[in-house]
Amino acid sequence: MQPSHLYIHIPFCAVRCAYCDFYSTAEGTGKAAAYVETLLAELESLDLGHESIDTVYLGGGTPTFIGAALLERIMTALAGSLRLGAEVTIEANPSTVTHELAERLGRIGINRVSLGVQSFDPRLRRNLGRTGETAAIFRAMEFLRGSGFENVGIDLIFTIPGQRAGDLESDIRQALSLKPDHISWYELSVEDGSTYAHKWARKLEHAREYGPEFYRTVTGALEEAGYRWYETSNFAIPGMECRHNLSYWRGEDYLGVGAGAWSTRGFERWRNVEDVDIYINGKAGQTGSRLREHLGEKEKTTEKLALGLRMDSGLKRDEVAGRLDPDEERLLKERGYLVSEGGRIYLTRAGRFVANDICVRLLRD
Secondary structure, eight states, rough: OOOSSSEEEEOOOOOOOOOOOOOOSOOSSHHHHHHHHHHHHHHHOOOOOTTEEHHHHHHESGGGOHHHHHHHHHHHHGGGGGEEEEEEEEEGGGGGGOOHHHHHHHHTTTEEEEEEEOSSSSHHHHHHHHOTTTTTHHHHHHHHHHOOOOOOOEEEESSSSTTOHHHHHHHHHHHHHOOOEEEEEEEOOOOOOOOOHHHTTTHHHHHHHTHHHHHHHHHHHHHHHHEEETTTTESTTTTTOOOOOHHHHOOOEEESTTOOOEEEEEEEEOOOSSSSHHHHHHHTTOOOOOEEEEOOOOHHHHHHHHHHHTTTTTTTTTTTGGGHHHHHHHHHHHHEEEEEEEETEOOHHHHHHHHHHHHHHHBOO
């Protein structure tokens, strides 16, 4: 069966953030037109079919960096494949969002925007290598709401080098003042040995010590404000959860197009080549797939458990029963970390703060 979820990778950025581990390039938009042409050829090769797609996610990079005209070409190519009520998300750097862009995004069929905020503090934004003024965040939200967008989310980070408790509390206040429909708030993840990790080594170590405390502060404040803590790092006004990301956490199949994009169908997973030039220069529909792997039943089940327990709703127990250690399951229930009822298994509030440890303990060798 053809997957009903589609990820589109737009790798171009004005400046590549030093901490980012997604494939992106700051080479400018000189190659963007050729890139979109190749992307359209790849989409055509997939033969998506009529009204087959339920969610689309344009990620990056900074998708809005390539401009509305190229984005419109992508959306035009997808128009016949979208189901009625399909969720179409685009990531955006606030500094790229103008009133004109916001208006046009809505006209071409995009109905959900995720703004990359990271922090409202200019000092912490500089530490992350983020461009643009803090004021641009508020302007972007104003432009989007003024253009009729009813589903706008913001992404933030905690344990940034140099971040103090007061800085986090300030970010929380300002985030809530925007009244977003969705908030993703991640602990900073930095690849060991990277330039960024070397530069901020001491402050990163110090910041990570406050990770558990900061995480509890974030979850508590957002829940108190009426947001549903529906996934480890994601919060939403009830009914505004990101359907596309839920498909990942539920272990559903998805297709990815663009340089560096991943796809999963059944027990097969593959990734397009992480190089814009190679991607563009390949034959139409031949994207230089660099990595292809076959997932065994054990791997699929393990992944389903690890991802499913990230959600407050958990997952169906019979999907992972063969991978559960019965003694550990019983012990975790007795200690108040795990619940199994109604055919589902999920973590309690206490369990969600130690989810990784619980997954390791639950898995039978």
